[in-house]
Amino acid sequence: xxxxxxxxxxxxxxxxxxxxxxxxxxxxxxxxxxxxxxxxxxxxxxxxxxxxxxxxxxxxxxxxxxxxxxxxxxxxxxxxxxxxxxxxxxxxxxxxxxxxxxxxxxxxxxxxxxxxxxxxxxxxxxxxxxxxxxxxxxxxxxxxxxxxxxxxxxxxxxxxxxxxxxxxxxxxxxxxxxxxxxxxxxxxxxxxxxxxxxxxxxxxxxxxxxxxxxxxxxxxxxxxxxxxxxxxxxxxxxxxxxxxxxxxxxxxxxxxxxxxxxxxxxxxxxxxxxxxxxxxxxxxxxxxxxxxxxxxxxxxxxxxxxxxxxxxxxxxxxxxxxxxxxxxxxxxxxxxxxxxxxxxxxxxxxxxxxxxxxxxxxxxxxxxxxxxxxxxxxxxxxxxxxxx
Amino acid sequence: xxxxxxxxxxxxxxxxxxxxxxxxxxxxxxxxxxxxxxxxxxxxxxxxxxxxxxxxxxxxxxxxxxxxxxxxxxxxxxxxxxxxxxxxxxxxxxxxxxxxxxxxxxxxxxxxxxxxxxxxxxxxxxxxxxxxxxxxxxxxxxxxxxxxxxxxxxxxxxxxxxxxxxxxxxxxxxxxxxxxxxxxxxxxxxxxxxxxxxxxxxxxxxxxxxxxxxxxxxxxxxxxxxxxxxxxxxxxxxxxxxxxxxxxxxxxxxxxxxxxxxxxxxxxxxxxxxxxxxxxxxxxxxxxxxxxxxxxxxxxx
Numbered sequence: 001x002x003x004x005x006x007x008x009x010x011x012x013x014x015x016x017x018x019x020x021x022x023x024x025x026x027x028x029x030x031x032x033x034x035x036x037x038x039x040x041x042x043x044x045x046x047x048x049x050x051x052x053x054x055x056x057x058x059x060x061x062x063x064x065x066x067x068x069x070x071x072x073x074x075x076x077x078x079x080x081x082x083x084x085x086x087x088x089x090x091x092x093x094x095x096x097x098x099x100x101x102x103x104x105x106x107x108x109x110x111x112x113x114x115x116x117x118x119x120x121x122x123x124x125x126x127x128x129x130x131x132x133x134x135x136x137x138x139x140x141x142x143x144x145x146x147x148x149x150x151x152x153x154x155x156x157x158x159x160x161x162x163x164x165x166x167x168x169x170x171x172x173x174x175x176x177x178x179x180x181x182x183x184x185x186x187x188x189x190x191x192x193x194x195x196x197x198x199x200x201x202x203x204x205x206x207x208x209x210x211x212x213x214x215x216x217x218x219x220x221x222x223x224x225x226x227x228x229x230x231x232x233x234x235x236x237x238x239x240x241x242x243x244x245x246x247x248x249x250x251x252x253x254x255x256x257x258x259x260x261x262x263x264x265x266x267x268x269x270x271x272x273x274x275x276x277x278x279x280x281x282x283x284x285x286x287x288x289x290x291x292x293x294x295x296x297x298x299x300x301x302x303x304x305x306x307x308x309x310x311x312x313x314x315x316x317x318x319x320x321x322x323x324x325x326x327x328x329x330x331x332x333x334x335x336x337x338x339x340x341x342x343x344x345x346x347x348x349x350x351x352x353x354x355x356x357x358x359x360x361x362x363x364x365x366x367x368x369x370x371x372x373x374x375x376x377x378x379x380x381x382x383x384x385x386x387x388x
Numbered sequence: 389x390x391x392x393x394x395x396x397x398x399x400x401x402x403x404x405x406x407x408x409x410x411x412x413x414x415x416x417x418x419x420x421x422x423x424x425x426x427x428x429x430x431x432x433x434x435x436x437x438x439x440x441x442x443x444x445x446x447x448x449x450x451x452x453x454x455x456x457x458x459x460x461x462x463x464x465x466x467x468x469x470x471x472x473x474x475x476x477x478x479x480x481x482x483x484x485x486x487x488x489x490x491x492x493x494x495x496x497x498x499x500x501x502x503x504x505x506x507x508x509x510x511x512x513x514x515x516x517x518x519x520x521x522x523x524x525x526x527x528x529x530x531x532x533x534x535x536x537x538x539x540x541x542x543x544x545x546x547x548x549x550x551x552x553x554x555x556x557x558x559x560x561x562x563x564x565x566x567x568x569x570x571x572x573x574x575x576x577x578x579x580x581x582x583x584x585x586x587x588x589x590x591x592x593x594x595x596x597x598x599x600x601x602x603x604x605x606x607x608x609x610x611x612x613x614x615x616x617x618x619x620x621x622x623x624x625x626x627x628x629x630x631x632x633x634x635x636x637x638x639x640x641x642x643x644x645x646x647x648x649x650x651x652x653x654x655x656x657x658x659x660x661x662x663x664x665x666x667x668x669x670x671x672x673x674x675x676x677x678x679x680x681x682x683x684x685x686x687x688x689x
Contacts, residue, residue: 075653190650191638242638244528244556255534257554379654383466387640 031062034308037083038069038101039076040295043270043330045069048101051325056315063308073193077106084115084300094304099297099312101149104133105372107296108140117299118144123310125317130337133294139216139371146296147317150332153265153292153366154197155283155357157250162259169287170205174232176260177239185241185249185258189382192246196379197291198262200370202236203229203378205288213370223377230378230385237386254278262290269331269353283356289367294335319344327353333362444669447662459663466647467664473641475671477558478626481565482619488570489618493577493611494603498589516571520564524635527564531555531636560636561643565626573618580614581607613686620679624672644668 036053038044045067053065070079080100087095102110110116120126120134121144131151135143156173158166162183167173177184187195204210206229209222241258243249249261250271256278263283271277297313299306315321322334323344333353334341342350354362369375450456464471492512499505515523530536533554541547555563584607592602608615630645644664651661 073653078653078656187638188640190640190642190646190654191634195638241554242640244635244638248528248638251528252532255532257533376655380466388466388469 032305032308033064033066034098034305034312035096036065036067036099036101036312037080037097038067039071039073039080039103039106040069040101041072041267042069043266044101044295047325047330051329052316052321055321056312059315060308060311065312074103074105077102081106081110081113081115084110085113087302088113088115093302095300095302096304097300098303098305098309099299101295102298103295104137104293104369105375107142107146107298108137108372110298111137111140111142111145115301116145117301117303117306119299119306119310119313120144120147123147123314123317125314125336128317128319128336128340131294133368137296138369138375139218139373142296146298147313148294148335149297149316150266150326150330150335151292151294152332153285153357153362154194154201154262154290155265155268155285156260156290157253157263157268157281157283158260159253159256159278159280160282161280166260166282166284167286170202173286174236177236180259181239182241183259184239185243185252185261187243187245187249188387189379191242191244191248193293194246194249194262194264195243197369199233199382200375200378201262201286201288201290201367202233204367204370205286206232210288213374214368216371218371218373220373220377222374223381226374226378226381227385230381233382234386250277253281265292265333265357266331273331285357285361285365287365289365291369292333292366293369440669443662444666446658447666449659451659459659460667463660463663463667466660467644469641470644470647471667473558474627474644477561477643478565478623481562481569481626482623484562484566485570485573485622486615486619488566489573489577490603490608490615492570492574493581494599494607496578497581497584497607498599498603500599512574513571515568516575518568520568520629521631521635523564523568524632527560527567527632528556528635531560531563557637557639561633564632564636565629569622569626573615573622576614576618577611580611584610613682616682617679620675620682623675627668627672 034056036048038048048065048067053067056065057063070076080097080102084095084097084100107116120129126147129147131148133148133151134146135141137146156166167176173184186198189196189199200213203226204213207225209225212219212222241252243252243258243261246264246267249258249263250267252258253261253263254277265283268277268281268283272279272281297316299309299313303309317336319336319340322336322341326332326334327341328345328349331353338359370378447459448455448457450458492508496505496509499508518526531554532538533552533556535554537555538547538552542549542552588606588610589602592606593599597606628645629643630649633643633646634649644667648661648664648668651657651664
């Protein structure tokens with residue numbers, strides 16, 4: 001049986017080579033496979049498979065980049081964490097994840113669990129990052145362990161045909177929904193992060209503990225403040241539509257069923273570039289802010305191909321790749337300091353990213369998510385106060 | 389058969405001896421039979437019974453170990469509305485499925501227009517082959533406020549544009565469930581009706597009973613067990629669907645499956661998720677018990 005299997009395997013390889021040979025004339029077997037595991041939507045896997053992987057393979061003959069997606073939201077990061085934890089507990093000498101792309105909450109938990117390598121100072125691109133998200137993820141010190149792949153931001157999308165002057169802050173928004181019931185839509189807390197982000201922004205704006213939510217220290221007694229802010233959100237919800245998911249909000253904006261709603265900026269621009277978005281829909285930010293977050297490149301503590309993994313991240317963080325891939329093709333804000341990225345690209349592509357939200361507004365109203373303890377408190381209180 | 393030609397003494401001997409051989413063989417075969425079953429049984433035990441057992445145990449397990457009802461208390465505190473919502477919605481869908489499948493199977497059995505019957509027979513099974521998630525995706529565009537359904541209704545003048553409303557809430561979930569599960573029950577029911585003794589139907593019709601009355605008073609009582617089994621299986625299936633509520637409705641209350649996914653995905657809270665899972669299991673288990681009882685009663689009959 002064993003022999004039969006190995007014969008089959010050899011035949012299969014030979015057949016595959018034969019097929020490959022028909023197209024490439026030679027059969028080169030890749031010597032090393034770099035496993036890149038990424039949380040997030042399908043566009044993350046697309047980015048590695050279609051953009052980053054082929055370019056890296058070209059520069060490094062004999063290397064094959066294999067990207068695996070683990071699904072959207074914190075759940076995707078959690079799957080990576082559980083996989084690393086399992087290998088760590090099993091005492092495996094080499095883990096089969098070389099590079100992982102994770103959310104802030106995932107990175108914070110993985111640093112806490114000693115699952116990651118401190119690698120930022122080992123690579124040249126480590127000096128190009130400047131935002132404090134490279135050091136701090138939801139209150140957890142992640143300095144050295146992470147490099148932001150990109151930043152994304154939640155913003156208010158509105159149909160400029162129907163809304164001439166979008167609200168500037170949450171109070172104006174609440175007034176607007178009273179005058180225009182069921183014209184504002186968001187996806188609650190169970191349907192994706194754009195809804196979660198809006199709820200976080202609401203609590204930030206409608207409680208006296210705004211700054212504390214972002215910088216700490218954590219104080220469980222603040223739950224009362226959070227619940228008070230959410231009582232007003234329950235009132236607000238009476239005049240709004242709850243949409244099915246991040247894409248659900250964009251869909252409803254497109255079909256003209258709602259006139260306004262919070263969306264991810266990168267998703268919005270990508271849909272716009274693909275012609276899937278009503279061109280009359282524009283973006284703006286609310287005061288005191290809406291949250292945004294980076295995705296991080298991390299290298300597991302016992303990655304099987306650690307050296308190659310660092311080389312891969314260094315390549316991915318280079319200003320050229322950030323300009324061409326992250327900003328131009330995938331519509332994210334750069335992960336490294338913009339001053340290195342802007343000179344590498346044409347003005348039109350750069351400006352496209354800042355047409356509706358100028359850099360000034362972005363730095364003023366683009367907030368981080370609250371500390372993970374407050375984050376959990378807000379989500380739980382939402383279920384207790386708003387949905388019950 | 390050869391033994392019958394032999395004398396009584398000899399035959400008796402042979403029967404005893406043969407009986408021993410046969411029973412030994414039967415025992416051997418039983419062993420082999422069990423051995424053959426073992427991989428399947430082991431697979432069920434390892435991949436199904438064990439995880440189910442662990443889930444139920446963790447539903448009662450405190451973070452540091454030890455017994456607790458805290459997960460159930462929290463599950464009830466946060467999600468009791470969703471619990472009632474899930475039961476209500478699934479029961480409503482089951483009732484509508486019953487009506488729909490009786491109508492379809494009844495027409496296939498009692499209808500008098502062969503062409504219409506042929507078209508219906510060809511059409512009604514299609515949703516069976518479409519997965520729930522695809523159903524949800526199709527309904528998402530179909531039932532939206534400015535979706536296909538309202539466009540069609542407006543175009544035909546049945547409603548005014550301002551009357552159009554979104555069905556992407558509990559109504560959407562019910563519509564998706566009914567659309568997807570009615571063919572399943574109708575298939576079972578039509579089969580049962582087709583195998584009925586046609587003379588009872590003919591007798592009723594000869595005595596002047598209208599078709600509806602024949603359906604309700606003659607046909608339905610005879611196929612009731614099949615209908616119940618179909619409905620029970622549908623109920624349990626709908627109870628476990630995640631894709632439909634998650635894709636069709638962002639609204640709350642929502643179904644327990646969404647809450648379970650949310651507790652795990654957003655909070656990594658397996659305790660409350662497993663408590664909710666245990667509650668779902670009990671709901672399905674009660675119905676399964678009814679199903680088994682039905683099966684036993686049928687076997688006796």
